[in-house]
Amino acid sequence: MNIEQALEIVSETNPGMVRSHNEDSVGHEDSCGLVVLADGMGGYNAGEVASGIAVSVISTEIKHRLQNISPIEREGSRGEELGVVLLRENVQKANASIYHAAQSQPQYAGMGTTVVAGLFYDNRVAAAHVGDSRMYRLRGEEFVSITRDHSLLQEQIDSGMISPEDARRSQNKNLVTRAVGIEPEVEAEVHVHEVQVGDIYLLCSDGLNDMVEDEDIGGTLQMLQANLPLAASQLVQMANDNGGRDNVSVILVKVKGEFAVPRGWLAKLLSWFKK
Amino acid sequence: MAAKLILSMDGVVLKEYALNKERMTIGRKSHNDVVIDNLAVSGEHAAIVTILNDSFLEDLDSTNGVAVNGEQIKKHFLQNNDVIEIGKYKLKYLNDQQGQATAADFEKTMVLRGPIGGTKPAAKAGEDTTSFMKTQVNVTPPPSQTAATGKFEAIGAEKPAAGQEPRGEETGKHAAAAAAPAAVTGGAPPATVQILTGPSTGKELELVKNLTTLGKPGLQVAVITRRPHGYFITHVEGAKFPVVNGEPLDEHPHQLNDHDIIELAGVKMEFYFKT
Numbered sequence: 001m002n003i004e005q006a007l008e009i010v011s012e013t014n015p016g017m018v019r020s021h022n023e024d025s026v027g028h029e030d031s032c033g034l035v036v037l038a039d040g041m042g043g044y045n046a047g048e049v050a051s052g053i054a055v056s057v058i059s060t061e062i063k064h065r066l067q068n069i070s071p072i073e074r075e076g077s078r079g080e081e082l083g084v085v086l087l088r089e090n091v092q093k094a095n096a097s098i099y100h101a102a103q104s105q106p107q108y109a110g111m112g113t114t115v116v117a118g119l120f121y122d123n124r125v126a127a128a129h130v131g132d133s134r135m136y137r138l139r140g141e142e143f144v145s146i147t148r149d150h151s152l153l154q155e156q157i158d159s160g161m162i163s164p165e166d167a168r169r170s171q172n173k174n175l176v177t178r179a180v181g182i183e184p185e186v187e188a189e190v191h192v193h194e195v196q197v198g199d200i201y202l203l204c205s206d207g208l209n210d211m212v213e214d215e216d217i218g219g220t221l222q223m224l225q226a227n228l229p230l231a232a233s234q235l236v237q238m239a240n241d242n243g244g245r246d247n248v249s250v251i252l253v254k255v256k257g258e259f260a261v262p263r264g265w266l267a268k269l270l271s272w273f274k275k
Numbered sequence: 276m277a278a279k280l281i282l283s284m285d286g287v288v289l290k291e292y293a294l295n296k297e298r299m300t301i302g303r304k305s306h307n308d309v310v311i312d313n314l315a316v317s318g319e320h321a322a323i324v325t326i327l328n329d330s331f332l333e334d335l336d337s338t339n340g341v342a343v344n345g346e347q348i349k350k351h352f353l354q355n356n357d358v359i360e361i362g363k364y365k366l367k368y369l370n371d372q373q374g375q376a377t378a379a380d381f382e383k384t385m386v387l388r389g390p391i392g393g394t395k396p397a398a399k400a401g402e403d404t405t406s407f408m409k410t411q412v413n414v415t416p417p418p419s420q421t422a423a424t425g426k427f428e429a430i431g432a433e434k435p436a437a438g439q440e441p442r443g444e445e446t447g448k449h450a451a452a453a454a455a456p457a458a459v460t461g462g463a464p465p466a467t468v469q470i471l472t473g474p475s476t477g478k479e480l481e482l483v484k485n486l487t488t489l490g491k492p493g494l495q496v497a498v499i500t501r502r503p504h505g506y507f508i509t510h511v512e513g514a515k516f517p518v519v520n521g522e523p524l525d526e527h528p529h530q531l532n533d534h535d536i537i538e539l540a541g542v543k544m545e546f547y548f549k550t
Binding site: 162169171175178216220224226227237 | 326327328329331352354370385386485486488492496498500502503509510511512
């Protein structure tokens with residue numbers, strides 16, 4: 001099955017109930033199995049600018065590169081798969097664009113954005129993130145976050161200072177320790193996960209997981225998995241019904257079939273010709 | 276802005292202390308930040324560590340222990356209005372963020388990072404934070420690079436003015452915020468769906484959850500969502516759409532009224548509010 005047939009992708013973004021601006025951006029390139037979500041920050045419209053740059057740089061660059069090369073090719077001295085390298089390099093590229101815009105235009109000073117991106121290929125997903133936007137996976141009944149926030153609160157949880165239950169009451173929720181566009185360089189955290197048919201992946205901004213408990217998010221996905229667009233709008237609605245204090249964005253990816261990259265001699269020969 | 280402690284005995288206020296240090300100690304000896312000269316109090320009795328807006332109370336192996344709101348504790352994440360009891364003395368913890376700052380101060384996402392090229396002086400607070408993590412928790416400092424430098428600098432990339440517009444119900448909003456994720460129960464009064472035809476005739480289905488699905492998976496499924504302002508039915512899957520009072524639905528949510536008749540997968544049922 002090709003990637004476009006194997007995945008169903010829907011997205012939704014909403015300013016929430018309190019803010020007039022939507023500083024989140026979402027994008028997906030169904031033809032190459034790529035999803036990107038960013039939650040921007042910065043005064044006036046700088047947050048939108050930062051998240052918009054991140055989504056467009058990462059989407060267009062990766063789509064362009066994958067037109068004539070397979071994501072399972074090994075590249076570079078570390079022998080990493082191209083899929084992983086592309087995510088890491090293009091988060092860095094987005095970082096440079098945002099950083100330079102912020103340096104050169106006073107109204108954009110200090111702008112930045114979180115990013116979470118997933119590249120699906122060869123029955124796997126490479127998940128990259130910077131900041132506190134998350135990727136979750138629903139597999140059967142199990143709903144887990146497969147990214148770990150780059151935030152002060154997560155560090156406090158990791159060091160045992162604060163329990164995950166207490167963390168919900170913390171006043172330090174909005175402090176990220178890593179963001180795209182704030183410093184000249186940024187390192188995206190990238191992990192590759194095996195994908196199973198039936199899995200549903202959720203990418204979201206903190207406007208969702210701050211307003212709705214993980215348990216309710218997972219339950220909703222499980223209940224409405226037959227209708228992905230409805231599930232997406234239901235999640236946004238739940239965040240808004242609970243107060244909608246921040247912009248809320250979701251991308252849902254449902255794995256409908258296998259999408260292994262052909263590895264036979266013929267495939268190799270064809271890809272050799274394409275070069 | 277800073278949280279404070281109010282020391283009292285037998286209902287008489289003795290002194291007020293601002294929690295303006297990273298770590299404040301409470302004890303009988305004169306070098307403590309909060310000195311309680313009473314033999315029931317240990318030399319160094321307890322400590323309060325404050326990280327940005329969160330404060331943690333810790334019993335320093337005192338002879339007579341520390342209670343918060345009547346319960347003995349070793350370590351406790353302080354919440355506004357907590358009462359700390361040490362012997363006959365009471366310390367009330369006040370962290371009334373709501374009353375003292377605008378909503379935007381809390382909502383904005385900020386980035387914690389080290390100073391660029393080490394040109395700026397190290398933030399004192401940050402050093403203390405790191406040393407706290409080392410000494411109090413007995414773990415290695417968090418793995419992130421920012422923490423490893425031991426120098427935090429909070430730079431605010433403020434979210435736009437959207438959330439800053441003066442709002443009368445600011446306090447209420449924050450109160451809601453604290454309880455938000457769990458507080459979905461309010462709003463719509465309890466309601467039930469009763470089956471009117473078929474083998475389960477007479478069976479009642481109480482709509483106690485935010486989402487209740489009805490129907491046969493694969494054939495026809497609808498979901499009833501409970502929202503603050505009522506109950507809504509939406510088509511989830513199947514070629515046929517649910518019929519309410521003889522009218523088929525479209526793909527949009529439809530608000531249910533008392534005694535509406537729903538037809539779904541060949542079964543008739545009645546929606547009504549429990550009074």
